Amino acid sequence: MKRLDELTLKLLDDTIKEDEVGELAELTQESEGQQSLLQLMELESQLQACGRSSIADRVLEQIRQERCERVEEGVMRVVSESQTPVRELTDAAGNKSLQFTLVVASIAALAACLLFVIFAIDQNEHEHRAIAQLIPHGSNVRILDADEKVRSVVTADDSVAVRSNETIETSQAFDIAEIVYADGTKLELLGETKVRLTARPDGSKQITMLSGLVQADVAPQPEGRPLQIVTQAATLEVLGTTLGVEVREASTQLGVATGRVAMTRKADGQRVEVAAGRFATATESTVEPLQSHPFPDLPREWREDFEDGLPAGWRTGELIELENATTVQAIRPRRSNSERFVITSHNAWQEGEHALCKIDRDSVLHLRIRQRAFARITIMIGTRSYPPARGRVGGNLFYTKKAWNEDLPPDTWKTVSIPLKDVAWQMKQGKRVNGPSELAGIAAYLIHISTENEDAGLTIDRMWITNEAEANQR
Amino acid sequence: MNDSIREIIEKVLAGDLDQYRVIVRTFEADVFRLAAPVLGSRSAAEDVTQDVFIAAYRRLDSFDLAEPFHPWLLGIAANFVRNELRRRSREDRRMELYSHYLDAMTSRESSPDGADALSDALARCRERLAKTASAAIEGRYDEGLGLEALADRLQRSVTATSQLLYRTRLSLRDCIESQLALAGGDS
Structure with missing residues (x-):
């Protein structure tokens, strides 16, 4: 029996092992292998269908x-x-x-x-009745009904209608979901974000942000019926503008790209109007007055060597001592059912730092990396527009070069340098774009490195971003 | 889109629910065949097929009558199958493999003649099977027996029964292939 046939039949019988799934995936890369897989699946469907009666009644x-x-x-x-x-x-x-x-x-x-x-x-x-369309750009975007039960797990790039009082959740760091209203208002939900959409009786839109990061382009709203964004710490009233909102457990940060947004702190009712190019942070504390500030300039470089342990808010990875160095090893994320082994940096945006650093075509990501055995490793960089600008830029950058780590010797530290101009956009202004793209006006706020193979023993000693043009000038 | 299907959909939209029975009967085999090999059992595939037609009925008013119905329906079916796989935590690499099949099935035009030819070829090939092989297929698929129950009936070990099913399905595939080639040559 050919190996391909054997594995296909095991797949159909659900007796296939995880490593065999990978082997079968390799064997079906070519069209001949795919054809063979299809033939057996079709035969299985015919066999299952034998003598079946109609379900019409x-x-x-x-x-x-x-x-x-x-x-x-x-x-x-x-x-x-x-x-x-x-x-x-x-x-x-x-x-x-x-x-x-x-x-x-x-x-x-x-x-x-x-x-x-x-x-x-x-x-x-x-x-x-649908109040908006959901266009997910990740594989773990879920719609929860009013009782918080999962109505649907939506496949990437499928468009699904969202009804009033439904909640949208992007479960993982690299998921992105786009929500589009009939009037052209667009919300972009970044990773690990949860929002509930409501159509209020007067026809106005309400978005309850439960957690995470949202970038929004709001079309002009009818007079007296602003779009309302409600968080635990604040209420925002938006008439029509571009903004970003970040919600943590007890604080809400609002950044405005164009126009003005009114922010009201729930704790004491204090209100501030946040103008373009400024941001404000509301917490549950009333000690500090609610004020807006201009966006600070960000550095063009960033570095993390773990010598002082894991930085505050570090998402995933286990600190281990290896050859007298403090390093981070990839582990399975605790809060997810993912079977991948992951190192995810802290989310600098959510940690109140706005981002790790600004990036452009001259930016390079360096990793001092060690692997026990070769396995496919995916690198994703979460980016946002910075300072926020009209129209949404940012999104997830994926390093898509296959087998870039194939030649790394086992159990040996090596530094890999990845020019960010070589990465491919997953999404730009709501559209999937493949291949290198313009990098301007954006900042990196999160780095995510993952593999599905535990045997890879993926470990990072240092990770840093440099700007080659700036370095040459020095 | 086939005019008669469009007319039937218009009648359903106008409130004639009984006409929806025609839609279900026309397309249920395609939806079932899309789901069955991925979900692994007749009952799971039938449940999903039922859910797909109920979902399609709820969304029927958003269906564009100028477009073909078959790919629209199979698109819904593919989403249901993917969701079911995710619910079972079976996405990951398996999803890649199933995607080849789901994509092929959803992009294929509805062809009752092609499905009938395949079904006829399978029936002819099943008749040629040796007695034990035929009993294995009958028990596994017509009666839905699990591997252990089937092994018990055939008085073989589970491993031997599994091997028998493997070999029988491969010989059925080869037989169907030659039957269809012959039929193609005849026409």
Whole structure:
């Protein structure tokens, strides 16, 4: 039996081992291998389908059932509301008037029933009406319903309608999701962000930010109905502008690129208007006055050598001593079901530093790296526009060169230098763009290095970003 | 899009739910075939097929009647299958492998003739199987027996039963391939 066939059948029987999955993936890189895989999968589908009976009756029955439940729910609400006035009238009147009252109440209940059925259907349609489209650019973007239950895990680049009171969550550091409203308002949810979207009764938009980072381009909103962003620490009112919002457990940072945004601190109701090119941070404390500040200039270089341990807020990686050096080893993220082994820096934006450093075409990422065995390693750099500018730039940069670490000798420290102009954009202004791209006006706020192979023994001793043009000038 | 399918969808949208039965019957085999080998069992594939048609009904008012229905429906089906895999934490590298299949199935045009030819070829090839091999396929697929129960029935070890199923499926594949080549040559 050919190895390819054997592995395909194991895949179909769900008896395949993890390392064999990788082997099969390699074998199906070429079209011949893919064809063979398809043939066996198609045969399996035919075998499964043998003697199968139609599910049409089951489908129609369930649709009818759902329709009935909706109508019944509306009628039950009417009946329970109509009982109270009947009892009150009975207490106040004799038997004859009671009969009359019951007839009137029954007619009223019937009329109300009809109205409620119509209302219930309308209401149901309102609740199920899409208020925005979700376009995920990662594989772990989830939609939670009003009860916080997962309604859907959305596949990258599929567009899905979002309904009022649903929550969108980007579970992992490298997930990005875009939310687009009918008026052109766009929200970009960066990694590990959770927001709930609500259509308020007056038609205005409300976004409840539960955690994470959002960059928004807000189209002009109707007068008196600003888009409202609610966080634990503040309420923001936006009429139409470009802004970024970062939410931590007890603080909210607002950065404005164009226009003005009103920020109200929930703790004491203090309000500040934040103008373009400025930022403000609201916390639950009222000791400091709520003020806006200009964005500080950022360095063009950054360095981390772990000699003082892991920096505050470091996301993933285990500190280990190796050959008298303090290093960080890739581990499985604790809060995720990912099977990858990961080193993720702190999120400088969320740690109140705005970013690690500014980057441009002359920026180079250096890693002093050690691996036990070769495995595919992915590098991702989270970037944001800095200072925020009109239109959204930033997004995740992926280093896509295959097998860049293939020639590294095992268990030996080597420095790898990666010019950032060689990375590929995953997303730029809401569009996926492959290949090297313009790097201007952005800053790196997070670095994520991962492999799916534990045997790789991925360890980093130092990581740093330099600017070659600046270094040459020195 | 096929005019009759468009007319049926228009009737469904106008409130004639019974017409939706025609839609389900026309396309359910394609949806099932897309789901079955990825999800690994008939019951899981049938559940997803049912969910796909209910979801499609809910979204039918957003379907563009000028577009073909088959790829729209299979697009929904592929999303359901991917979501089910994620729910089972089966994405990662396996998803790459399944993607080849899902992409091939969703981009393929609806062809009842092609599906029938494959189904006929399979029926002919099953008739040619040796007695034990035929019993293995019958138990595994027609009756949905697990490997251990099947081994018990065939009075073989689990490993030997597994090997028998492997070999039988490969011989069925080769037989179908030659049957279809013959049919192609005839036409």
